[in-house]
Amino acid sequence: MPRPIQAFVHTDALRHNLARMRTAAPDARVWAVVKANAYGHGIERVFEGLRGADGFALLDLDEAQRIRSLGWRGPVLLLEGVFEMRDLELCSRLDLWHTVHCDEQVDMLSAHKTQVPHRIFLKMNSGMNRLGFTPTRFRSAWTRLNQLPQVDEISLVTHFSDADGPKGIAQQMATFVKTTEDLPGERTTCNSAGLLRHASDVAVAADWVRPGIALYGSAPDFPEHNIAQWDLQPTMSLRSRIIGIQEIEAGDTVGYGSLFTADAPMRIGIAACGYADGYPRHCSTGTPVLVDGVRTRTLGRVSMDMLVVDLSTCPQSGFGSEVTLWGQSECSVVLPIDEVAQAARTVGYELMCAVSGRVSFTSVA
Numbered sequence: 210m211p212r213p214i215q216a217f218v219h220t221d222a223l224r225h226n227l228a229r230m231r232t233a234a235p236d237a238r239v240w241a242v243v244k245a246n247a248y249g250h251g252i253e254r255v256f257e258g259l260r261g262a263d264g265f266a267l268l269d270l271d272e273a274q275r276i277r278s279l280g281w282r283g284p285v286l287l288l289e290g291v292f293e294m295r296d297l298e299l300c301s302r303l304d305l306w307h308t309v310h311c312d313e314q315v316d317m318l319s320a321h322k323t324q325v326p327h328r329i330f331l332k333m334n335s336g337m338n339r340l341g342f343t344p345t346r347f348r349s350a351w352t353r354l355n356q357l358p359q360v361d362e363i364s365l366v367t368h369f370s371d372a373d374g375p376k377g378i379a380q381q382m383a384t385f386v387k388t389t390e391d392l393p394g395e396r397t398t399c400n401s402a403g404l405l406r407h408a409s410d411v412a413v414a415a416d417w418v419r420p421g422i423a424l425y426g427s428a429p430d431f432p433e434h435n436i437a438q439w440d441l442q443p444t445m446s447l448r449s450r451i452i453g454i455q456e457i458e459a460g461d462t463v464g465y466g467s468l469f470t471a472d473a474p475m476r477i478g479i480a481a482c483g484y485a486d487g488y489p490r491h492c493s494t495g496t497p498v499l500v501d502g503v504r505t506r507t508l509g510r511v512s513m514d515m516l517v518v519d520l521s522t523c524p525q526s527g528f529g530s531e532v533t534l535w536g537q538s539e540c541s542v543v544l545p546i547d548e549v550a551q552a553a554r555t556v557g558y559e560l561m562c563a564v565s566g567r568v569s570f571t572s573v574a
C-alpha cells in the first residue's frame with residue numbers, strides 16, 4: 210500500500226472560480242494562467258475545469274504543447290515569449306501567441322522564416338522593472354515590430370507590481386494608458402489581485418485579463434481578504450491519515466528539537482505528511498489542520514515524512530482518521546491554503562507549486 214497522503218484537484222471549484230473571475234470583468238476575455246504546471250495542480254488535471262476560459266497563458270513551450278495535445282484549439286499565450294530562435298518554429302507550428310519584451314526577441318522574430326505571421330503581445334515595463342520595454346522605448350519597439358512581415362496583430366500588455374497592496378495600480382495604469390493612447394490593438398493588464406481589487410480601473414484598459422492564483426482558490430491579498438470574502442473555492446486539497454497515536458503527560462515534549470511541551474495530559478496523532486511531501490517545515494506549533502473535518506493544530510516541528518496534530522478537539526478521531534492539510538476535507542470543511550501559507554511565512558502560490566512528486570494526485574468533481 211502507498212502512504213495514505215494524496216492531493217485532490219477539484220474540477221467544479223476551478224469552474225466556479227473561473228466564473229467568478231468573469232464576473233469581475235464581464236466585458237474582458239479571460240486568460241487562464243496555467244504556468245508552473247497550473248500552479249502545481251497539473252495542466253491535464255485543470256484542463257476540464259478551465260476549458261471555459263478564452264485562452265491559456267503559460268511560460269514553458271512544453272506546457273504549450275501539452276495544452277495543444279489536450280485538443281485546445283483556442284489562443285495560447287507565452288507570457289515570457291520565446292527564449293531562443295527555434296522556439297519560434299514551435300510558435301508557428303502550434304499557433305502560439307507570444308509576448309515580446311526585449312530587443313533580442315524582436316531580432317529573433319525578424320530572422321524567423323514563417324508563412325503565417327505571428328500574433329504578438331508587446332510588453333511594457335510600466336514600473337514593475339522585470340520584463341518589458343520602458344515607456345520611452347515602447348513606441349519604437351511597436352514601430353519596429355509593426356514593420357516586420359512576420360508580425361500580424363500587435364496587442365499591448367503590462368503587469369502590475371502592487372495590485373495586491375496599498376500602492377495599487379493607478380500609477381502604472383496611467384503610464385500604460387498614456388503611452389499606448391493612440392496605438393491600435395487589444396490590451397491586457399490584470400492578474401488576480403488587479404481583477405478582484407481594481408475591476409473598475411480594469412474596465413478602462415483590458416480586453417483580456419490574466420488571473421492565475423484566484424482560479425486556484427487562493428486569495429491574492431490574504432489576509433486582507435480571504436477566499437470566502439472573494440467567493441473563491443479551494444481547488445487543491447492535500448489529505449492524509451493518522452498513522453499513529455500517543456498519549457502524553459504534562460511536561461512531555463513532541464518531535465525533533467522538543468519544540469512543543471504539553472502542559473497537561475493530551476492525545477496526539479501522527480499524520481503521514483512531512484516536508485518531503487511539500488508541506489512547509491517552517492510551520493510551527495499552531496498551524497491549522499483538519500482532522501475528520503474538525504479544526505485543530507499542528508504540534509512541534511514538521512519532520513520529513515510526518516507531522517503531529519493535537520487531538521484534544523477531536524476525541525472521536527484516531528488511527529486512520531482523515532487529516533486535511535489544506536483545501537477541503539472529505540466532508541467539505543474548508544481550510545484555506547492561505548492560512549497554512551501564512552503560518553509558513555509564505556503565500557499559497559508556493560505551497561501549491563511545492564507539493565512533491567511522491568504525492569499522487571487525483572481529479573475529482
Ligand SMILES: Cc1ncc(COP(=O)(O)O)c(C=O)c1O
Binds near residue numbers: 423
Ligand atoms: C505576466 C503575468 N500575468 C498574470 C499572472 C497571474 O498572476 P496571479 O497568479 O497573481 O493572478 C502572472 C503570474 O505571476 C504573470 O507573470
